[in-house]
Amino acid sequence: MAGAKQTLSHRQSLFGQFIRDIVFGTNDALLTNIGIITGFTASLVSNRLIVLAVLVDIFTSAFAMATGTYLSRTSEDDYLTARLEKETKSGVDKALANPFVAAAVMWVVYVISGFIPLLPFFFGLPPTDAAKWAVVLGALTFLVVGIFKGKVTNTSLKKSAAQFFILGTFAALIGYGIGTLASHSGIN
Numbered sequence: 001m002a003g004a005k006q007t008l009s010h011r012q013s014l015f016g017q018f019i020r021d022i023v024f025g026t027n028d029a030l031l032t033n034i035g036i037i038t039g040f041t042a043s044l045v046s047n048r049l050i051v052l053a054v055l056v057d058i059f060t061s062a063f064a065m066a067t068g069t070y071l072s073r074t075s076e077d078d079y080l081t082a083r084l085e086k087e088t089k090s091g092v093d094k095a096l097a098n099p100f101v102a103a104a105v106m107w108v109v110y111v112i113s114g115f116i117p118l119l120p121f122f123f124g125l126p127p128t129d130a131a132k133w134a135v136v137l138g139a140l141t142f143l144v145v146g147i148f149k150g151k152v153t154n155t156s157l158k159k160s161a162a163q164f165f166i167l168g169t170f171a172a173l174i175g176y177g178i179g180t181l182a183s184h185s186g187i188n
Contacts, residue, residue: 017097019153020102021102021105022149023145023149026110027142027145029058029112031168032171033114034134034138034168034171034175035171035174035175037117037135038134038172038173039174039182041131042176043179044127044183045179047130050127051121057114066103073102117141135172138172139169143161
């Protein structure tokens with residue numbers, strides 16, 4: 001029993017270093033791409049254009065998020081160095097992730113999360129059907145990451161999953177609303 005508890009603690013510590021990057025990358029990739037998918041689908045755009053738009057977003061945003069993570073982590077480290085005593089800083093350094101590794105984690109998480117809602121578009125479904133499946137896959141991913149966050153941070157799994165799910169639903173509605181407006185105004 002003590003070994004299992006120690007392993008859980010080690011896993012929590014390992015994932016805890018990257019919880020910010022995992023949560024931020026997944027959230028941003030899913031919110032952005034579900035919004036793009038529902039918006040483009042509502043404006044009656046083709047699968048080819050939806051896939052192209054999301055692929056461009058996945059890779060440009062993944063790079064932006066990775067470099068942002070690196071810069072924010074090194075800035076955070078510089079700030080801590082300037083403000084904290086040496087022994088305290090050492091303890092904080094052990095809790096924070098290496099900026100290069102954190103940037104890589106952000107890139108990988110963003111790319112994987114960005115592809116999740118895009119998957120249905122590779123199966124030849126009509127855009128409206130593929131978008132419905134994209135929203136379902138995104139919602140399930142939000143729930144899983146919310147539960148993961150709850151486990152790593154020892155907080156309520158239900159509350160954590162609900163936070164992610166509700167925010168993801170808003171992203172889909174925003175994209176759908178903008179796409180619907182574009183469709184009705186002849187912008188597409």
